[in-house]
Amino acid sequence: MASGVGVNDDCQAKFLEMKLGHKYRYVIYRLSADNKEIVVDKTGSMDSTYDDFIGDLSEHECRWAVYDFDHKLDEDSRIRKLIFISWCPDGARIKSKMIFTSSTDTLRRTLNGIGLQIAATEWSEIFFEAVLDKAQRGSRY
Incomplete structure (x- = not known):
């Protein structure tokens, strides 16, 4: 289901700076306040840790990240x-979840070169050990 939400050009630009220029450890994306486009929310420098990344996520707001x-x-x-x-x-609002879920493919299609995709609703699904296990198996989750 397509949501009609667009992707801001800065989303792909930051992704390419991370992928090709190794400028960021992570890029976090969110819906704009009017729910009309996906925008960059935060970036983490190459010195950032996985714990820093987890700390930049919220238990009440949907986000995408690379x-x-x-x-x-x-x-x-x-x-x-x-x-x-x-x-x-699970703590996110229902309307936000619906728009987020229907917009995921829109963002994903603009980011070429992803090695693994993970959909998570609980912290345990994105703890370092869980992500390491999935990365070692190389499967899509």
Whole structure:
């Protein structure tokens, strides 16, 4: 279901700065106040941690994010993927959830090069260990 919501040009620009220029560890997106377009909400510098990222999400507001996941497994291997996260917590308002859910594909289609997609409604689904497990399996969730 398409929502008719547009994607602000800055969304893709920040994504490309992250993907190609390695300027950001993460970019968080949200709906504009009038629910007509998707805009950049926050960015995290390359020095930001996964805990910083989680701290920038709310248990009452839906957000999309792309996280540059880079984790060393052992001496010889590491996981590096751009992870698209749809964060739609149970505590968000129903109307917001409906618009958010119907707009996810609109944003996702503008961001080329995503290695993993995760839809989450609870913190446990995006805790570091859960995301690491999904990234290691390489599956879509």
